[in-house]
Amino acid sequence: MTERDRPISVQGPKQLPIALKGARKTDVRSQFAALCFRIRKGEPEILLITSRGSQRWIIPKGWPMAEKTPAQAALQEAWEEAGVKGTAYDRCLGLFSYKKDIGLKERLPCIALVYPVHVSALEKKYPEKKQRRRKWFSPKKAAGKVAEPELKKILKTFDPRLLTA
Numbered sequence: 001m002t003e004r005d006r007p008i009s010v011q012g013p014k015q016l017p018i019a020l021k022g023a024r025k026t027d028v029r030s031q032f033a034a035l036c037f038r039i040r041k042g043e044p045e046i047l048l049i050t051s052r053g054s055q056r057w058i059i060p061k062g063w064p065m066a067e068k069t070p071a072q073a074a075l076q077e078a079w080e081e082a083g084v085k086g087t088a089y090d091r092c093l094g095l096f097s098y099k100k101d102i103g104l105k106e107r108l109p110c111i112a113l114v115y116p117v118h119v120s121a122l123e124k125k126y127p128e129k130k131q132r133r134r135k136w137f138s139p140k141k142a143a144g145k146v147a148e149p150e151l152k153k154i155l156k157t158f159d160p161r162l163l164t165a
């Protein structure tokens with residue numbers, strides 16, 4: 001194996017849990033998102049869920065959680081919104097921006113940082129089961145289902161082989 005063919009290994013300090021402080025309602029907010037994946041017949045598949053309101057395809061995401069790392073928060077959201085059991089990686093794949101509806105006329109600017117979650121199982125019962133649908137897609141098809149351009153690129157170019165050293 002040449003240097004060029006060797007998988008990328010991310011070195012650096014381990015992510016510490018988040019300490020939360022207050023912010024103004026008009027500030028841009030950060031969320032942590034889970035790119036939930038599995039390998040089937042040697043190829044990656046990505047789990048998408050529907051949003052509660054418009055029923056458009058999205059990935060699980062939510063607000064930072066005290067005493068949890070971003071990857072741990074993404075895994076928690078994947079459980080609550082999609083029934084995912086699995087392993088989260090402390091490696092941000094990228095970020096995307098969107099506007100979150102927080103009322104009939106108000107939209108909050110958000111940046112979501114995306115963390116990979118290797119799915120080991122999908123539970124039949126989970127907190128938001130009655131509010132959402134979930135479905136597996138190829139990375140290319142998943143990218144075609146979501147609205148956010150930055151998320152489309154993250155999904156389309158996702159390669160789980162780069163997560164291992």
